[in-house]
Amino acid sequence: MRQGEARRNQHLADVFERSGMSQGEVARRVTARARLCGLRHVNPDASNVRRWLHGAQPRDPLPGLIADVFSERFGHRVTTFDLGFGDTPDLxxxxxxxxxxxxxxxxxxxxxxxxxxxxxxxxxxxxxxxxxxxxxxxxxxxxxxxxxxxxxxxxxxxxxxxxxxxxxxxxxxxxxxxxxxxxxxxxxxxxxxxxxxxxxxxxxxxxxxxxxxxxxxxxxxxxxxxxxxxxxxxxxxxxxxxxxxxxxDVRLGAHVLAGMADQTTVLGNPEEGRRLTQAGRQGLKGAESPACLADLWALEARALAVLGNESGATRAIVESERAFEQVAPGAEPEWARFIDGAYLHGEYATALRDLGRAADSAEHARESITHAQAQNRARRGAMSHATLAVSHLQKGDLESAHATGVRTLELARRVKSSRSTEAVRDVQRRMIPFGHHPLVADFNERARHLLAA
Structure with a gap:
């Protein structure tokens, strides 16, 4: 076998053959694609295509452009790793x-x-x-x-x-x-x-x-x-x-920003999380979606609580409650259906937990649990039970925290959710100050099977 054939990019060769295009046509289409992206220095010819087929690795941004050309040809996405240009997609x-x-x-x-x-x-x-x-x-x-x-x-x-x-x-x-x-x-x-x-x-x-x-x-x-x-x-x-x-759809865009804010705050950047909620509210001006507005305010409260801004978080909770009072059943889009009592009270409880206001957190957690039980929503129930367990721990009531934590475990087992699992871990971490108490050992043993799975 000739040396060139030994290195032949068979992935690219297979796609090339199925496309029915010539080497020159592929080169022209890659060049045209590059022009659409403002890349005037990219100008391959048929000889470049021939070298790629024989194993030469094109430099960036060529792999992505070549993948775009074949994607357009076939009508479905062809990725760079489909073409043999490395083992990883462009993430x-x-x-x-x-x-x-x-x-x-x-x-x-x-x-x-x-x-x-x-x-x-x-x-x-x-x-x-x-x-x-x-x-x-x-x-x-x-x-x-x-x-x-x-x-x-x-x-x-x-x-x-x-x-x-x-x-x-x-x-x-x-x-x-x-x-x-x-x-x-x-x-x-x-x-x-x-x-x-x-x-x-x-x-x-x-x-x-x-x-x-x-x-x-x-x-x-x-x-x-x-x-x-x-x-x-x-x-x-x-x-x-x-x-x-x-x-x-401005309301939908604001909803997406709420999701981005939630993730950003959870991952340790509450300042940016708050900015995302503010951008969502600003974009909502002139568009009617009380549910989305209630969600954005609730998530701002979460961010502010992590930042230790108690007055700001309290005000955001009040604004969220006020917006939610305006929600008309059936008037909100389908994606807003989850923004209800179970969800919002759960978010308020989490914010108040982070502020150390155990009694207020417990009150909202119980409200969330009641709504979640009525709808048989195990994930939300697990997360709110975990928040309630933490509020008991903040008050020094290990016995109540243990009982609530066990219920958290029961609900978390019913869903495939890392957030529910993380809620269990959070209860475990907060039990550490209670040392080797038998209730702590019992909870850890019960949790071990869930966390191992």
Missing amino acids: DRPLNYSPSFTETVESVTELGRADMDRRKFLAASPFVAAAAVGPSRDWLLATLDREPAAGPRVRLEDVTDVRNMFSRFQEIDVMQGGGSGRLLLTRYMNTHVYPLLRRTHAEDVRRALCGAAAEQTYLLGWMAFDSGEHGTAQRYLIQSLRLAEESG
Whole structure:
């Protein structure tokens, strides 16, 4: 076998052969793609393509451009690792909030494909604290200065089907945890929804489809967040925000910012979490969504509590309660259904817990538990029971904390949720000051089986 053949990139060769394109045509299309991205120095020819086929590794940004060319040819996402250009997908691309709708479609499609095909690698992708700053700014500017875009001709019935599927997947997440339906949703998005974005549509259909895709992409991000895969979650949320902007749905964009704020605060950056909630509220001006507004205020209270700003957090809770009083049943969008008494009282309880106000935290935790029990929502029940257990510990009542902690464990076992598991760990950590008390040992032994799983 000749030396060149020994190094042949068989992955690229297979894709190249299926495409039916010549080496010269591939080179021309890569050049054209580069021009669309403003890369005038990228100008490959047929000899470059021949060298790639024989194993030469193209330099950045060529691998991504080549993948885009074949993706366009086949009508589905072809990634750089599909082409044999290294073993890893470009995980930084979905962190970019691109002004180009075409680039956004490619980014979210590549993310979905990597999530389905290379989940273990993607799960290890890092959360980038600074990545949320640009998207929130760009989304807000776009909501304040919007021009209708022109477009050619999918059907509204297709969009309705996507929205109907959203309600089913959201129900799975709320009732069973993010780890239950995520793989199925990822597959559905890759095989059905993201391909629809590539097709032609009337402008009203395109905007409706972008809104439906944004909802589902947000849910994928939220499920990843609930599974503890924060880098994956961040990438989905950023692309969801961009799709929401394309749809023109300001309420949906503000909702995505709320999710980004929640994650950012949980991961130790409450200052940025608060800024994201403020951007969401600013964008909501002139748009009616009391539920989303209540959520944004609740998450601002969470951020302020972590910062130790008791007066600010208290005011934010009051504003959240005031907004929630204005919610009219049936008037809010489907994605806002989870913003209810179980959820909001749970968030208030967590904020008050972080401020050390044990009695107030316990009061809201019990309210959340009552609502969660009525709806059989194990994840929310587990998290609020954990908060209640901590409030008992803050008051020095280990016996009550143990009993509530055991109930936390029972509920956490019923869902696939790393947040529920982390709530159990939090109770364990806060029991440490009680030393080797038999109740502490008993709780740790009960928790060991759950945490090992």
